[in-house]
Amino acid sequence: MAEITTLHYLVVAAALFVLGVIGVLTRRNVVIVLMSIELILNAVNLNLVAFSRMWGNLHGQVFAIFITVDAAAEAAVGLGILISFFRNKETINVDEIDLLKW
Amino acid sequence: MNPGMSAGLNSAINAGMAPVGTPWFFYVLAGLAVASGVAVITRRNAVHSALALIVTLLAVAGLYLMLYAPFVAGVQIIVYAGGIMVLFLFVIMLVNIDRSSKERQFNRIWPVGLAAACALLALFVSAIAKGKALFPDRMITLPESSNTQQIATMLYGEAGKMGQYTFAFEIASLLLLVAILGAVIMTKKKI
Numbered sequence: 001m002a003e004i005t006t007l008h009y010l011v012v013a014a015a016l017f018v019l020g021v022i023g024v025l026t027r028r029n030v031v032i033v034l035m036s037i038e039l040i041l042n043a044v045n046l047n048l049v050a051f052s053r054m055w056g057n058l059h060g061q062v063f064a065i066f067i068t069v070d071a072a073a074e075a076a077v078g079l080g081i082l083i084s085f086f087r088n089k090e091t092i093n094v095d096e097i098d099l100l101k102w
Numbered sequence: 103m104n105p106g107m108s109a110g111l112n113s114a115i116n117a118g119m120a121p122v123g124t125p126w127f128f129y130v131l132a133g134l135a136v137a138s139g140v141a142v143i144t145r146r147n148a149v150h151s152a153l154a155l156i157v158t159l160l161a162v163a164g165l166y167l168m169l170y171a172p173f174v175a176g177v178q179i180i181v182y183a184g185g186i187m188v189l190f191l192f193v194i195m196l197v198n199i200d201r202s203s204k205e206r207q208f209n210r211i212w213p214v215g216l217a218a219a220c221a222l223l224a225l226f227v228s229a230i231a232k233g234k235a236l237f238p239d240r241m242i243t244l245p246e247s248s249n250t251q252q253i254a255t256m257l258y259g260e261a262g263k264m265g266q267y268t269f270a271f272e273i274a275s276l277l278l279l280v281a282i283l284g285a286v287i288m289t290k291k292k293i
Contacts, residue, residue, distance in 0.1 A: 003125075003239070003240050003241075004124050004125055004128045004168075004241070005237060005238070005239065005240065005241060006237050006238075006241065007230065007234060007237050008128060008132070009165065009169065010230060011230060012132045012135060012136065012165070014223075014226040014227075014230065015136050015139070016135060016136065016139050016158070016162075017222075017226070018219055018222055018223045018226065019136070019139040019140060019142070019143055020139070020143075021218070021219045021222055022143055022215065022216060022219040023142060023143035024215075025212075025214075025215025025216075025218060025219060026143070026208045026209060026212040026215040026216060027143065027207065027208060027209070028205070028206060028207060028208065028209045029148055029207070031148050031151075031152075031190065031193060031194055031197070032142070032143070032145075032148055032151050034190070035142055035151055035152065035155050035190060036142065036143055038155065038182075038186065039139055039142060039143075039155065039158065042158070042159065042162050042182070045162070045174075045178075046162055046165060046166075049166055049169050049171050049174055050169060052169075052171065053169040053170055053171070053241065054237070054238075054241070056242065058249070058252055058253055058256060059256075059266075061171050061173070061174045061249075061253060062253060062256050062257060062267050064171075064174050065173075065174060065177055065253070065257075066267075066270060066274055068174075068177055068178065068181050068182060069181075069274045069277070069278065070274070070277065071182070071186065072181055072182075072185060072186050072278070072281075073277050073278055073280075073281030074281070075186045075189060075190070076189065076281050076282070076284075076285045077281050077284050077285055077288075079189060079190070079193045079285075080284065080285040080288040080289050081288060082193065082197065083193060083196060083197065083288075083289050084288045084289055086196075086197045087291075090199065091199075092197050092199070093205070093209075094209060095209055095210065
């Protein structure tokens with residue numbers, strides 16, 4: 001294991017992705033769900049930058065920058081939704097956000 | 103900045119400085135990233151999760167530096183760890199109700215979520231095991247180049263020749279404008 005190849009970075013990215021998916025699917029706190037989504041996006045970024053290094057061009061890195069920009073916008077909007085929901089009903093548990101339930 | 107100092111730097115750059123201790127750095131940073139990722143999804147206190155996510159983001163920025171991507175590492179630290187996580191901490195302080203850290207942390211159907219994530223992990227493991235032969239054995243050593251300048255050329259350059267992502271850059275700024283407007287309007291008490 002003396003040579004760190006692209007595969008090592010892909011394994012780390014896969015591990016971070018699975019951890020993010022577990023966080024999204026199992027946690028009750030909405031803020032932690034949003035943070036797990038950021039973890040997923042970081043795993044994808046790591047994947048892209050690793051492949052950019054493997055191929056030697058910069059397309060992967062530019063894509064990673066765009067994903068970072070997009071993650072910032074999405075975090076802002078998601079947290080805005082959370083705050084405006086929190087004003088209606090004083091809870092941040094996903095189990096209790098069930099206004100559409102019939 | 104005397105001429106002797108720049109001569110030393112130039113000779114080092116032209117010699118193609120070989121990276122040292124690469125496996126050690128990689129395993130430390132990767133272990134830190136994964137351990138902090140586990141801490142993000144398991145902590146009871148949301149502030150602890152946010153701090154663990156900051157550690158994860160910094161470790162991933164270190165991994166970007168190892169992948170010869172200094173600009174992406176800088177963007178990651180400034181935007182993600184410095185902007186998005188501060189926003190998360192603000193919102194955690196705003197909606198911080200102590201009762202949520204004393205209740206159940208995992209929702210009622212957590213075994214289903216865990217099983218789905220394990221299926222995804224099995225898919226990733228099988229994909230990596232099957233595709234292992236496609237990857238070259240060693241990473242090619244790239245020549246020293248100006249990473250930031252090349253990314254800037256791709257992002258801001260003339261659309262026909264070398265700026266392949268100029269249009270996408272403009273769309274991204276429009277996306278940020280829409281996100282700002284949405285966030286401001288949503289959090290107003292009276293529109």
